[in-house]
Amino acid sequence: MKRYWKYVRPYLSAFIIGPILMIVEVIGEVMMPLLLSKIIDYGISGGRGISYIIAMGILMVITALCMMAGGVGGAYFAIKASTGFANDLRKDLFKQIQSFSFNNIDQYNTGSLITRLTNDITQVQNMLQMMLRMALRAPGMLIGALIMAFVLNPKLAMAILCIVPFLAIAIYLILKVAFPRFTNMQKKLDALNTTTQENLTNIRVVKSFVREQYEEKKFKKASTELKESTINAMKIVIFTMPAMTLAMNITTLAVVWFGGNQIIIGSMTTGILTAYVNYVSQILISLVMVSIIILSGSRALASAKRIDEVLCTDIDLTDENALHKDITVKYGKIEFRNVCFKYYKNNERWVLENMNFVINPGETVGIIGSTGSGKSSLVQLIPRLYDADRGEVLVDDVNVKDYSLKNLRNGVGIVLQKNVLFSGTIKENLKWGDQNASDEAIYQCAESAQAHGFITSFQDGYDTELGQGGVNLSGGQKQRLCIARTLLKKPKVLILDDSTSAVDTATEAKIRESFKIKLKGATKIIIAQRISSVIDADKIIVLDGGKIVGMGTHAELMRNCQTYSEIYYSQIDKKVTA
Numbered sequence: 001m002k003r004y005w006k007y008v009r010p011y012l013s014a015f016i017i018g019p020i021l022m023i024v025e026v027i028g029e030v031m032m033p034l035l036l037s038k039i040i041d042y043g044i045s046g047g048r049g050i051s052y053i054i055a056m057g058i059l060m061v062i063t064a065l066c067m068m069a070g071g072v073g074g075a076y077f078a079i080k081a082s083t084g085f086a087n088d089l090r091k092d093l094f095k096q097i098q099s100f101s102f103n104n105i106d107q108y109n110t111g112s113l114i115t116r117l118t119n120d121i122t123q124v125q126n127m128l129q130m131m132l133r134m135a136l137r138a139p140g141m142l143i144g145a146l147i148m149a150f151v152l153n154p155k156l157a158m159a160i161l162c163i164v165p166f167l168a169i170a171i172y173l174i175l176k177v178a179f180p181r182f183t184n185m186q187k188k189l190d191a192l193n194t195t196t197q198e199n200l201t202n203i204r205v206v207k208s209f210v211r212e213q214y215e216e217k218k219f220k221k222a223s224t225e226l227k228e229s230t231i232n233a234m235k236i237v238i239f240t241m242p243a244m245t246l247a248m249n250i251t252t253l254a255v256v257w258f259g260g261n262q263i264i265i266g267s268m269t270t271g272i273l274t275a276y277v278n279y280v281s282q283i284l285i286s287l288v289m290v291s292i293i294i295l296s297g298s299r300a301l302a303s304a305k306r307i308d309e310v311l312c313t314d315i316d317l318t319d320e321n322a323l324h325k326d327i328t329v330k331y332g333k334i335e336f337r338n339v340c341f342k343y344y345k346n347n348e349r350w351v352l353e354n355m356n357f358v359i360n361p362g363e364t365v366g367i368i369g370s371t372g373s374g375k376s377s378l379v380q381l382i383p384r385l386y387d388a389d390r391g392e393v394l395v396d397d398v399n400v401k402d403y404s405l406k407n408l409r410n411g412v413g414i415v416l417q418k419n420v421l422f423s424g425t426i427k428e429n430l431k432w433g434d435q436n437a438s439d440e441a442i443y444q445c446a447e448s449a450q451a452h453g454f455i456t457s458f459q460d461g462y463d464t465e466l467g468q469g470g471v472n473l474s475g476g477q478k479q480r481l482c483i484a485r486t487l488l489k490k491p492k493v494l495i496l497d498d499s500t501s502a503v504d505t506a507t508e509a510k511i512r513e514s515f516k517i518k519l520k521g522a523t524k525i526i527i528a529q530r531i532s533s534v535i536d537a538d539k540i541i542v543l544d545g546g547k548i549v550g551m552g553t554h555a556e557l558m559r560n561c562q563t564y565s566e567i568y569y570s571q572i573d574k575k576v577t578a
């Protein structure tokens with residue numbers, strides 16, 4: 001609750017005024033039957049005449065207008081408070097997800113995070129809105145109508161007790177049965193969103209593997225499961241409402257039966273019975289409202305728990321304890337000291353084991369190794385996309401944990417293996433590297449990444465709109481734009497994680513040449529599958545099974561490292577056979 005106070009505070013006035021205005025409506029609702037009974041008993045039966053009826057009628061119209069004003073105002077403030085609350089909560093939830101480490105992100109699937117950001121927040125918003133409109137109205141109307149019922153005829157009021165067992169069953173069902181069912185329903189919605197998101201993002205792969213039918217089946221399964229879990233949860237709603245209506249009708253019948261008898265023996269007037277029937281229905285309506293509040297409350301509680309789970313996730317990679325938050329990366333020296341790392345902390349096997357090496361400023365270093373040998377994992381420790389479990393990673397002789405994340409990541413530019421571009425123009429995408437970059441700087445970086453040529457061949461040049469993820473580009477073009485984007489950051493350390501795999505060898509060589517001029521002082525780490533991509537490097541690190549099995553120049557490794565020479569000859573053989 002304490003956590004949510006933050007979201008109530010800015011809208012506190014709406015949170016207070018809304019329910020107060022709803023009370024105006026409640027007072028009117030309680031007044032109306034009384035005024036009606038007076039018209040019947042004194043105006044029609046009592047013979048006070050038309051002027052009394054008109055006076056009472058005018059009073060009823062004024063009451064109805066006040067009720068309307070209260071109702072409209074109450075609804076307005078309820079919407080204002082609940083949407084404001086939800087908007088702020090959603091922004092904070094999104095901010096929390098943005099500050100997640102890669103490790104945190106790995107724990108959730110995207111579909112589930114989308115459901116939490118949208119549907120779960122909407123559930124909480126709806127519940128709040130309902131609470132603000134009904135929380136005072138329902139008990140207010142219940143108490144008001146009960147008082148009136150007891151004042152008018154205490155004996156007849158006992159008939160209202162008929163409702164109690166129905167109400168008890170309804171509340172029990174809602175609390176015990178509905179809550180877990182709503183939680184399950186949200187989980188199924190997660191699954192549906194994940195399936196949809198995965199399918200739509202990768203629709204081209206689906207089509208190229210002719211997996212449409214399989215995907216349809218997968219979607220159908222997720223959709224059917226959602227339908228079934230919804231029906232399962234809604235059974236409670238389905239049962240609750242008619243049960244309450246039945247209770248309402250039985251109680252009204254009991255009141256009319258006992259009240260009618262009292263009219264026959266002359267101990268009650270018709271006007272009072274009419275008012276009484278109204279009060280009974282008000283009592284019952286307010287009880288229905290209470291059960292709706294509990295019902296939607298239990299649904300919203302299931303959603304709130306899921307939102308809370310994200311908000312309470314400990315971000316395991318922050319710069320809160322960094323000792324030198326204001327220093328920046330100046331030279332680009334990198335050192336690994338006895339570094340061990342694994343993704344799943346319970347796993348026995350290390351993904352990287354006892355890594356020890358130094359890369360001096362300005363050096364070009366290649367990293368070679370079989371797939372899964374740990375190349376990407378190794379370089380991701382430098383900009384702290386993950387943290388080492390043992391040992392230290394140092395940049396310019398300072399532990400990476402002692403930099404602010406912003407300064408470290410500004411100094412270390414990484415082109416990830418999975419390149420992603422965003423919807424927008426090419427220029428907008430490149431400006432991710434530097435929002436304030438001049439056109440000249442953008443052109444130069446694109447030139448270095450061998451992208452300027454193909455960009456200018458497009459009709460709209462740098463203003464060409466990219467589809468989502470850069471769909472309207474070839475793999476090699478995308479890779480070159482991603483390199484240009486990182487170059488614009490002017491990093492002191494540039495890491496290319498297999499980022500030229502889709503570029504032909506001649507263009508790749510040109511990119512490497514341009515790095516020598518453009519990034520003269522910067523340290524360059526190049527992960528590659530082709531030895532030709534790193535053959536000229538000052539140093540090559542050879543990985544196998546998460547361990548360094550060789551380090552040196554190409555010539556040294558050819559003499560000393562069997563793994564390296566095997567990779568070399570396998571690639572030469574392929575060339576010869578080709």
Ligand SMILES: Nc1ncnc2c1ncn2[C@@H]1O[C@H](COP(=O)(O)OP(=O)(O)OP(=O)(O)O)[C@@H](O)[C@H]1O
Pocket residue numbers: 106343344351369370371372373374375376377378417
């Ligand atoms: N996000 C992750 N969560 C869990 N395990 C992972 C994750 N990323 C990689 N791994 C595992 O860590 C090991 C090393 O993977 P890594 O991506 O570093 O290898 P790599 O040498 O870069 O491979 P490739 O050449 O195929 O890109 C592999 O066994 C892989 O399954």
